[in-house]
Amino acid sequence: MVTTLKSSIANPxxxxxxxxxxxxxxxxxxGVPGVVFAHGFGQTRAAWTSCATACAAAGWANLTYDARGHGESDWLESGEYxxxxLSADLRCVCAFAGAPPVVVxxxxxxxxGIAMAGSDAESCRALILVDITPRWEPAGVERILEFMRAHPFGFGxxxxxAAAIATYLPHRGARKSPERLRKLLIQSADGRLRWHWDPRMxxxxxxDGARHQADLLEAATRIRVPTLLISGAASDVVSEATINEFLELVPHARHAIVPQATHMVxxxxxxxxxxxVLDFLASLEKI
Structure with a gap:
């Protein structure tokens, strides 16, 4: 049964x-959700709010969700993530949508999303990948991990x-507002502000992701649904080499580049x- 939760982020x-x-x-x-949005590590469903709102205005009802260990989804008592x-959770949300959705x-x-679409052709209608390929650039991922490890005791x-984020994302002009930051942080019993995800994961x-890389490459060869890869021109997580490899593995996939964008497209x-996203969704209506 789905019940309502009192929330500081929205009303999930x-x-x-x-x-x-x-x-x-x-x-x-x-109506029946036609799109499901799955966020990146360390984010919450709030990362999709602008795009999800635009998709809904264009007639595409959609679902966003917090991955386990993130935001307002449950955190594992055991810490054994x-x-x-995560793949099972995405399948669960897609099934809840009521019909195979487009997964972003x-x-x-x-x-x-790659793992699911490659193992079950009926699980989704189409796939949009945002700055990720089955093989990624280790240096870019390590840079992200360093930032996520950098503040184990949170912030005062x-x-x-905001200053920590500005240092990590110097290409963005304005700092995040207090309202937006509150969606990313929770206050611990000691009064310190910590990220809205379980650090144990x-x-x-x-x-575990590194161990799954060979499986992901194999899964990509079995993707049959319409697929779009959107990459950031300044990303250090995907590269020309990893993108070309993906397009060889999934020859029907389209590729769009967002100028000026990093991994956080x-x-x-x-x-x-x-x-x-909207252009790709519109193309699906003709299929």
Missing amino acids: QRLPAPDGIALAIEQFGS AVDQ GASMGGLV SLEEA LEPIAE AGDENDQFTRH
Whole structure:
């Protein structure tokens, strides 16, 4: 049963995953959801709000959700997270949508999208990958991991958190507002502000993801649904080599580049990113 959750982020529903973990999901638009958005590691469903709102306005009802260990979805008491759990959660949300949806997955969300689409052709109608390929650039991923490991004791204020993000993303002009930052942080019992994800999952998921790379490359060869890869021109996580390899593995896939964007494509250039998503969705209506 899906019940309503009181929330500081929005007003999500609670969807039980196969192992009983509750996932926080949010619907944009009315009717059967035609799109499911899966965020990257360390993000929450709030990363998709602008694009999800635009898709709903274009007639594509959609769902966003917090991955387990993130945002308002349950965190595992054991702390024993694995990539297979994340894949099962995506399947669960897609099944809840009521019909095979278009899956939009960024980074971690894209990897579980590749795994799902490659193992079950009926699980989704189409796939949009956001700056991720089955083989990634280790240096770019390590840069992200270094930032995520950098503040184990959290922050003393929103201003301190904003400064850390500005240092990590110097190409963005304005710092995040307090309102946007509050969606990324939770206040611990000691009063410190910490990221809205379980820090215990960082190393297990990073290691597990690396072990799954060969499986992801194999899964890509079995993707049969319409596929779009959107990459950031300034990304250090994907490269010309990894993109070309993916396009060889999935020869029917399209590729769109967002100028000026880094790995954080939707956050860097949301208008351009959303335009690519809407154009691809419009092309599906003709199929």
